[in-house]
Amino acid sequence: MLSRILAIAMQELRIGIRNRWIVLATAILAVFSLALALLGSAPAGTLGVDRLTITVASLSSLSVYLVPLIALILAFDAVCGEIERGTLLMTFSCPLSRSEFLFGKALGHSLVLLIALGVGYGVTAGFMILSGAGSIAGLVDFLRLIATSVLLGQCFIAVGYMLSCLTRQSVTAAAAAIATWLVLVVLYDLALLGALVANPEGVFASSIFPYALLLNPADSFRLFNLAALGASDLVGGMAGVAETLPFSPTSALVSLAMFAGFAMSGSLLLIRRIAP
Amino acid sequence: MMRTSLTVRNVTKQFSGQTAVNDVSFSLEPGERVALLGHNGAGKTTLFKMILGFLKRDRGEIEVLGDLPGSDGARKHMAYLPESVAFSNVLRGREVLAFYARLKGVAQAEVGPLLERVGLAEAANRRVATYSKGMRQRLGLAQALIGQPKLVLLDEPTSGLDPISRQNVYDLIAEIAGQGTSVLMSSHALTELAPRTDRILILSKGTLVADDSLTGLRAKAGLPIKLKVWTRPGAAPEVAATLGSKQMNGRSVDIDCRLDEKIPLLSAIGALGPLVEDVEVHAPGLDDIYRHFSETVHKGA
Ligand SMILES: Nc1ncnc2c1ncn2[C@@H]1O[C@H](COP(=O)(O)OP(=O)(O)OP(=O)(O)O)[C@@H](O)[C@H]1O
Ligand SMILES: [Mg+2]
Numbered sequence: 250m251l252s253r254i255l256a257i258a259m260q261e262l263r264i265g266i267r268n269r270w271i272v273l274a275t276a277i278l279a280v281f282s283l284a285l286a287l288l289g290s291a292p293a294g295t296l297g298v299d300r301l302t303i304t305v306a307s308l309s310s311l312s313v314y315l316v317p318l319i320a321l322i323l324a325f326d327a328v329c330g331e332i333e334r335g336t337l338l339m340t341f342s343c344p345l346s347r348s349e350f351l352f353g354k355a356l357g358h359s360l361v362l363l364i365a366l367g368v369g370y371g372v373t374a375g376f377m378i379l380s381g382a383g384s385i386a387g388l389v390d391f392l393r394l395i396a397t398s399v400l401l402g403q404c405f406i407a408v409g410y411m412l413s414c415l416t417r418q419s420v421t422a423a424a425a426a427i428a429t430w431l432v433l434v435v436l437y438d439l440a441l442l443g444a445l446v447a448n449p450e451g452v453f454a455s456s457i458f459p460y461a462l463l464l465n466p467a468d469s470f471r472l473f474n475l476a477a478l479g480a481s482d483l484v485g486g487m488a489g490v491a492e493t494l495p496f497s498p499t500s501a502l503v504s505l506a507m508f509a510g511f512a513m514s515g516s517l518l519l520i521r522r523i524a525p
Numbered sequence: 526m527m528r529t530s531l532t533v534r535n536v537t538k539q540f541s542g543q544t545a546v547n548d549v550s551f552s553l554e555p556g557e558r559v560a561l562l563g564h565n566g567a568g569k570t571t572l573f574k575m576i577l578g579f580l581k582r583d584r585g586e587i588e589v590l591g592d593l594p595g596s597d598g599a600r601k602h603m604a605y606l607p608e609s610v611a612f613s614n615v616l617r618g619r620e621v622l623a624f625y626a627r628l629k630g631v632a633q634a635e636v637g638p639l640l641e642r643v644g645l646a647e648a649a650n651r652r653v654a655t656y657s658k659g660m661r662q663r664l665g666l667a668q669a670l671i672g673q674p675k676l677v678l679l680d681e682p683t684s685g686l687d688p689i690s691r692q693n694v695y696d697l698i699a700e701i702a703g704q705g706t707s708v709l710m711s712s713h714a715l716t717e718l719a720p721r722t723d724r725i726l727i728l729s730k731g732t733l734v735a736d737d738s739l740t741g742l743r744a745k746a747g748l749p750i751k752l753k754v755w756t757r758p759g760a761a762p763e764v765a766a767t768l769g770s771k772q773m774n775g776r777s778v779d780i781d782c783r784l785d786e787k788i789p790l791l792s793a794i795g796a797l798g799p800l801v802e803d804v805e806v807h808a809p810g811l812d813d814i815y816r817h818f819s820e821t822v823h824k825g826a
Contacts, residue, residue, distance in 0.1 A: 256627035267615040335610040342577050342605035343628040344597045524579050
C-alpha cells in the first residue's frame, strides 16, 4: 500500500517541480518575501522585536493569497486532467485503490508546496540570518509559518480534488478553481469586513464574525499566525481581532486541520464514483 | 489444466436507453490471441471498460482470471492499453514505465529490458513531449507488458503505427502469447490483425456477429470469387453467352464463381481465344469477409 502511495507521490513531485507555473509562483514568493523583508526592516529596530518575526508577519499575509493559488494550480486537474489524457484508465487498471491514488497525489502535491515555500521563503530567511537580522526565536516563527502554510495548502489541494472530480473537463475545473480562490481568499473577507463596518457594535460583530473567520481556512490561517506572533500591534488591521476573540487562537489551527480533513474526505467520496 | 482467462456471458450495457453492448458472450483461453473487430461506436471500448470494472454492466456476468472485474485479484494479473493515452509531457519515457512498474509491484530491473523490447531504449531518457505518435503508442504497449500479466487488453494497439512497427507489435504479442498470456485486442479492420490472431470476434452495433478463426469465417461467409473478363470491342455479348453470365458492361463481363469452379472457368475463358483480351481474378479479401459479417446484422435489424 505504502509503496503505491509513494509511487504516485514521487511522480506528482516530478511533474510539480517541472511545472512552469509552480516555478513562476516560487519565484514570485521569493521576490515578494525579499521585498517585504527589505522594506519592512526600517521601523523594526525601534520596537525591539526580532526583524525575522516582523518579516514572518508580512509573509503570512503573502501566504494567504499565494498558497491557496499554488495549491489549486497543483490540484485542479488531478482527476479530470488524467481522465482527459487517458492516463487514469491505465492507472486504475493497476491494482491500486482509489484512496491510495488520492493520498499519493495529496502527499506529492504537499511536497511540491513544501519545496516551493522552502525555496521561496528560505531565500529570505537565509538572507536575513546572514545579514545578522535573525535569531532562533525568529527562526521558530519562520518554521511555523511554513508548516501552517502547508496545512493551508492542503485545505485547498483537497478542495481542488473535489472540483476535479465534479467537473469532466480540466478547463471547467480551472475556472472553478479560480472562482473558489476568489471567493474564499478575497470576497469572503471583503463581505465580512463590510458587514463589520456597517454595524460594529451589533450581534454580528460579537458572536457571528469570529466564528465566520474560523470557517474559512484562509482566515483561520491568518488568525493563528498573527496571534502566535503576538504581532497584532505590528500589523494592525484584521490582526487586532485576535485579542478580542471568544476562543483561543489554537482553535484556528484546529479548524484549519478539520477543514483539510473534511475536504479530503469529500474528495475521497467523490473519486469512488468516477468512471475513468 | 489452466483455467479460462476471461469469460463474458450475456453482457448488456445501455447508455440512457441506447444499447452499446448487446447480449455478448465469449471466452478467452490462456495463450490465445483474439481480435475484437468493430466499426466506430460498435462497443469495443465499452466492453473493455466493463471487463476492467470501470463501467457497470446492466446484465450478464464477467469473470476475469476467476475473479470479479475490477477486483484486486483480477487487476493484479491483467493489463490494459487504452485507445488514446497522452502521458504527461514533462516526464521521461523511463520515468513513465518505472512508475507503472511500481504501481504493479514489479521490480525496477524489468523497466530497461522492456524499453528495449519496444524499441525505445535510445529514447528512454528523453521527455515524452519529444516522442512521435508511434513512440508514445509503444510506450503504452510497454506499460501493458510489465510484470508478465496473464490477460492483456489492447484497445487499438496498432493505430497510428507504420507497417514495420505494426509487425513488431505482432511479434511482441506472439511472444507473450507463447508464454501463456491471453491477448484481446481491438481494431477497425480485419486486415490489420487477422493474420496474426487465433480467433476473431466481430462486433456490430453492440452485437457479436462472429466468433471464429479466419478459416472458419472465410468458409462461413462463402463469398464468391469475382472474375472480370475484358473482351474485344463488340464481343462482350458472345463471351457472356458462352460463359453463362448475365452481368455485362460495354467491353467487360463479370462472373461470380465458387472456389471449385474457378479453374474450369479459366480454361473456358482460355478456349475463347482472340475474343478475350484480359482476365482479372478477385478473391474475397479480409475486408470483404469483415464487411459481410458486419453488414448482415444491419440488414437483419
Ligand atoms: N459514457 C458514455 N455515455 C453515453 N454513451 C456512451 C458512453 N460511452 C460510450 N457510449 C456510446 O456507446 C457506443 C459504443 O461506444 P464505444 O466507445 O464502446 O465504441 P468503440 O467500438 O470503442 O468505437 P471506436 O472504434 O470509435 O473507438 C457509442 O454509441 C457511444 O456513443
Ligand atoms: Mg473505442
